Amino acid sequence: MTLDFLIDKQSVLASLKAPNKKQLLQELSQTLANRVAIDHRLIFETLLTREKLGSTGIGQGIAIPHGKLPSISRVYGLFARLAAPVEFDSVDGQPVDLVFVLLAPEHTGADHLKALARISRLLRDPAVVAKLRGTDDAEGLYAILTEPAANPAPSASAA
Secondary structure, eight states: OOGGGTOOGGGEEEEEOOSSHHHHHHHHHHHHHHHHTSOHHHHHHHHHHHHHHSOOEEETTEEOOEEEETTOSSOEEEEEEEEEEEOOOOTTSOOEEEEEEEEEETTOOHHHHHHHHHHHHHHTOHHHHHHHHTOOSHHHHHHHHHSOOOOOOOOOOOO
8 A cells, every 4th residue: 555545745734833732633633624524523533532542653753643433435644744843742752743644434444554554664764754854845745755665676596
């Protein structure tokens, strides 16, 4: 699964401003609501409920808030690079400046987990994270997020 299935250019925010975690989740919910045609309050409550189980701040300034909704038919994503980091109760105690929100249908298992794993792998790559932090326009961020993964080198054959 490539990230271009989860996001489009309108699902990438280059310089989102939010004073705190709650406001950040509200802003992200509003943006997602416009994309998936669901009341933003439902998205916000879903994300907030998940955060109450434990922070989705995975460390190193990155968070992956996610949740399941009964009224959507596929997995949706939204990426935001924040104008200034916000406290997020991350596992390492560091504020967050890169956020990838993921919404999945309520009865999906594998697709939701595959998408979470793909996002997590991508955002744990220091080179990708450095590029994301060094890019300040949505189009550039989208290009970084959707570029194909490097092909593994062919194995050397025995001589």
